[in-house]
Amino acid sequence: MDKEDSFISRRDFIRASAGVGVMGLLGCGAWGALEYTLSDANADRWERDICRYCGCGCGLLLGFKGEELKVVRGDPESSTKGFICIKGSYLPALYSKEFTAQRLTSPKVRKNGVLVDVSWDEAIQYVAETFTSLIKEYGKDAVSFYGSGQLLTEESYTANKFFKAGIGTNNVDGNPRLCMASAAVGYTSTFGKDEPCGGYADLDVAKCFFILGANMFEAHPPLFERILVRKKQDPSIRIICVDPRLTKTAKYSDIHLAINPGTDMLLLNAMLHVIMKNKWYDTNFINNHITWHDGKNPITMEDFIAFLEDYAPSKVEVLLDIPASTIEEVAWIFAKSPATTSLWTMGANQRTQGTFINNTLSSLHLVTGQICRPGATPLSLTGQGNACGGVRDTGTLAHLLPNGRLVANANDRAEMEKLWNVPAGTISPNPGLSAIDMFKAMADGRIKACLCMCTNPGQSLPNLNFLRKGLEKAFLVVSDIVETETTKLADVILPAALWIKRDGVKGQTERRYQRVRKLKEPLAGTKSDLDILVAIAHAMGYKDLITATTPHAVWEEYRVISATSKYNFAGITYERMEKEHGLQWPCPTPTSPGTPIRYLAGVDPIVPEGKQGVYFYGKPDGKAWVFARPYIPAPEQRSKEYPFILTTGRVIQQWHTGTMTMQIPELAKAVGRSRLYVHPVDANALGLKTNDLVEVSSTYGSLRMQVQVSDETKIGVVFSSFYDAQSLINDVVTDAYDPFSKQPEYKITAVSIVRV
Numbered sequence: 001m002d003k004e005d006s007f008i009s010r011r012d013f014i015r016a017s018a019g020v021g022v023m024g025l026l027g028c029g030a031w032g033a034l035e036y037t038l039s040d041a042n043a044d045r046w047e048r049d050i051c052r053y054c055g056c057g058c059g060l061l062l063g064f065k066g067e068e069l070k071v072v073r074g075d076p077e078s079s080t081k082g083f084i085c086i087k088g089s090y091l092p093a094l095y096s097k098e099f100t101a102q103r104l105t106s107p108k109v110r111k112n113g114v115l116v117d118v119s120w121d122e123a124i125q126y127v128a129e130t131f132t133s134l135i136k137e138y139g140k141d142a143v144s145f146y147g148s149g150q151l152l153t154e155e156s157y158t159a160n161k162f163f164k165a166g167i168g169t170n171n172v173d174g175n176p177r178l179c180m181a182s183a184a185v186g187y188t189s190t191f192g193k194d195e196p197c198g199g200y201a202d203l204d205v206a207k208c209f210f211i212l213g214a215n216m217f218e219a220h221p222p223l224f225e226r227i228l229v230r231k232k233q234d235p236s237i238r239i240i241c242v243d244p245r246l247t248k249t250a251k252y253s254d255i256h257l258a259i260n261p262g263t264d265m266l267l268l269n270a271m272l273h274v275i276m277k278n279k280w281y282d283t284n285f286i287n288n289h290i291t292w293h294d295g296k297n298p299i300t301m302e303d304f305i306a307f308l309e310d311y312a313p314s315k316v317e318v319l320l321d322i323p324a325s326t327i328e329e330v331a332w333i334f335a336k337s338p339a340t341t342s343l344w345t346m347g348a349n350q351r352t353q354g355t356f357i358n359n360t361l362s363s364l365h366l367v368t369g370q371i372c373r374p375g376a377t378p379l380s381l382t383g384q385g386n387a388c389g390g391v392r393d394t395g396t397l398a399h400l401l402p403n404g405r406l407v408a409n410a411n412d413r414a415e416m417e418k419l420w421n422v423p424a425g426t427i428s429p430n431p432g433l434s435a436i437d438m439f440k441a442m443a444d445g446r447i448k449a450c451l452c453m454c455t456n457p458g459q460s461l462p463n464l465n466f467l468r469k470g471l472e473k474a475f476l477v478v479s480d481i482v483e484t485e486t487t488k489l490a491d492v493i494l495p496a497a498l499w500i501k502r503d504g505v506k507g508q509t510e511r512r513y514q515r516v517r518k519l520k521e522p523l524a525g526t527k528s529d530l531d532i533l534v535a536i537a538h539a540m541g542y543k544d545l546i547t548a549t550t551p552h553a554v555w556e557e558y559r560v561i562s563a564t565s566k567y568n569f570a571g572i573t574y575e576r577m578e579k580e581h582g583l584q585w586p587c588p589t590p591t592s593p594g595t596p597i598r599y600l601a602g603v604d605p606i607v608p609e610g611k612q613g614v615y616f617y618g619k620p621d622g623k624a625w626v627f628a629r630p631y632i633p634a635p636e637q638r639s640k641e642y643p644f645i646l647t648t649g650r651v652i653q654q655w656h657t658g659t660m661t662m663q664i665p666e667l668a669k670a671v672g673r674s675r676l677y678v679h680p681v682d683a684n685a686l687g688l689k690t691n692d693l694v695e696v697s698s699t700y701g702s703l704r705m706q707v708q709v710s711d712e713t714k715i716g717v718v719f720s721s722f723y724d725a726q727s728l729i730n731d732v733v734t735d736a737y738d739p740f741s742k743q744p745e746y747k748i749t750a751v752s753i754v755r756v
């Protein structure tokens, strides 16, 4: 595929790019931005690296002049094929004079209520002594680690080992709990192992794209552009988008299902009903590769069909707000397309039914045999650049150990204790507290201290009005690059090195591990997160445990840990990743080519010898589970007092809490302050115009913000992003979470809106 085929031509782009605002609107056509800037960029040296931000994991070519990063463009040889987005093209701004002036360059310790500069030695010593004395007084589970899908793999791996095998607490969690937990638990319950079967290559052959709760135009632009480029070449391709809002993704789709928020399980079960009733399933695949299950016990196919009776399209169309005939049409396209790929993100995961939605999406693929073939795959898109490789795969979550091993499994603990060379019984058998519960425990005093790295929970957690109390009360150590809503509440701040100032590995959506290379020296006064972790661990007496102290040494240790797991990537070295543009695990030997399609004999080296075709080795009988999962209404429902549903999410120009992208003038100007998007019909009824100030309230709290009247939301649904530190929307967002994945429901809160 050629970028020149982009659905937005370079000429259109240059004509339109007079203002970055317009460029933002073009969104995923923004690769043109690169070509545009490139023409007058006088780089004298090009280096390969990976983008700082999202789970697309775009391969980049970085143009330097001397030591200065001048320009960024997509690397056409990478697995993302040279497509990038506007945030990627503005990466050089992170090393501008203006941004550098905002950086933290000295450790700080709170003394008499005020944060004052101290030496690194003093800061590290203080953290180590305080953690040690709190553990002595209150026990191991009185301390915690809150990490990030933006740390490098070596960093998360080391933190996990330090806390679980050193200190002996499983209170290790992180922002991927807010992001990918439902996907991880969904895959694990369906297939027995986390992480998807397919990858980006499937985008180049699929004929139907089923996009559910993902706004790819804003959040995964290069992948969406790749789909649109194909659509331009092959109009028979069908793009179906399920989103309550008329997003730009929806506008470019063939079919937009603007469902009522929270009703996805009705839609997915209705599609299954139609498929089973009309026998549009794949009998052969069902007979060989599926176990039917009700969540407690195996059931029969007849039981499953009977369960679906309640979900006949005619029975659910009103609640869904989608005509039965459209549900039937979509079910037909999904089942009968030569190859269907599903793509989903937070509209599915950040839900009290997140796990069920993930299970049921996979079930649709399993019953129709739309799986483990090129272009046919349930592909969960990753949020952060290293949520998969860094956190899910290293097991840096409260219930996990590395590479799919479980805290609750005695054999897994024993194996890890051996591999980590610690006495039997060191790893606690009790899963730790997951994100929301961890901050609740800080608020009520059960957890006394938290080391928080590369994440900004003071802005990104839900129900902030309440959970902020946890940050205030605990001994809070924060490593960040700039001041944030979280550092404001910290007892110790440790200034971190940024992006290409450290070495490491990142792993994203498609099980591909790629190298981040150190191309610049860290800013004076800052340290890499790995150096910070090693310093604290050593100061607390864990010198014999944390023996790998460089990224490369950590990677070498971690490769060995993987070798006895079903993730086996012992064959993925730094050298190979650089030479081969990353590799997809499993990849057990120095010559294995990596695994584009998992669970497929002849392609996936983990499939046991003698098996042919598809074999789901994560389950003891080699069969994936198709669950009968019911629809359960979201806890937050419209009421007289709170008549609107608030949903929250992303815009293309901004990265999460805006600590980086809101400091880049072009990106900040392109979107301005965050706003509350209200449908014209609702605005009319409330007498609201664009720019009016309103108070948004829920049972959790309230805040004031400006209105944007827009037909992009559904009637009765309002939307806001969460990048704006001056409008903390999470003060009103619910912290209700999925009982299985413990991922919070950022997408559905009942609110009222009053003009002020």
Ligand SMILES: Nc1nc2c(c(=O)[nH]1)N[C@H]1C(S)=C(S)[C@@H](COP(=O)(O)OP(=O)(O)OC[C@H]3O[C@@H](n4cnc5c(=O)[nH]c(N)nc54)[C@H](O)[C@@H]3O)O[C@H]1N2
Residues within 6 Å of the ligand: 054, 055, 179, 212, 213, 214, 215, 216, 218, 219, 220, 242, 243, 244, 245, 247, 260, 261, 262, 263, 264, 344, 345, 346, 347, 348, 382, 383, 384, 647, 648, 649, 650, 651, 652, 653, 654, 655, 656, 747, 748
């Ligand atoms: N520009 C940009 N890109 C990013 C990020 C960023 O901060 N900025 N962050 C990255 C990260 S960490 C993540 S997790 C991803 C997130 O990527 P996405 O999940 O694509 O982004 P969101 O905007 O959070 O949510 C997606 C959509 O879910 C819809 N939605 C809300 N409620 C429901 C519902 O009940 N059902 C369905 N089907 N849909 C619903 C919303 O209307 C929204 O359009 O983006 C990644 N990429």
Ligand SMILES: Nc1nc2c(c(=O)[nH]1)N[C@H]1C(S)=C(S)[C@@H](COP(=O)(O)OP(=O)(O)OC[C@H]3O[C@@H](n4cnc5c(=O)[nH]c(N)nc54)[C@H](O)[C@@H]3O)O[C@H]1N2
Residues within 6 Å of the ligand: 148, 150, 175, 176, 178, 179, 180, 346, 350, 383, 384, 453, 454, 455, 456, 457, 459, 460, 461, 462, 479, 480, 481, 482, 484, 496, 497, 498, 499, 529, 648, 649, 650, 655, 656, 657, 658, 659, 660, 721, 722, 729, 730, 733, 746
């Ligand atoms: N309302 C609402 N809230 C949400 C969501 C939503 O959809 N709606 N989505 C949730 C999701 S999916 C996610 S992933 C989270 C993201 O939430 P956060 O992780 O809290 O958001 P970020 O802004 O990405 O925070 C990263 C922090 O790391 C700092 N940083 C950057 N580079 C480095 C580094 O190299 N080292 C260190 N130590 N620090 C660094 C940045 O300055 C920033 O403060 O937000 C969640 N919150």
Ligand code: SF4
Residues within 6 Å of the ligand: 051, 052, 053, 054, 055, 056, 057, 058, 083, 084, 085, 086, 087, 088, 089, 219, 220, 221, 222
């Ligand atoms: S899509 Fe994500 S990884 Fe790619 S350039 Fe944009 S922010 Fe970076």
Ligand SMILES: [Mo]
Residues within 6 Å of the ligand: 178, 179, 180, 383, 384
């Ligand atoms: Mo995320």
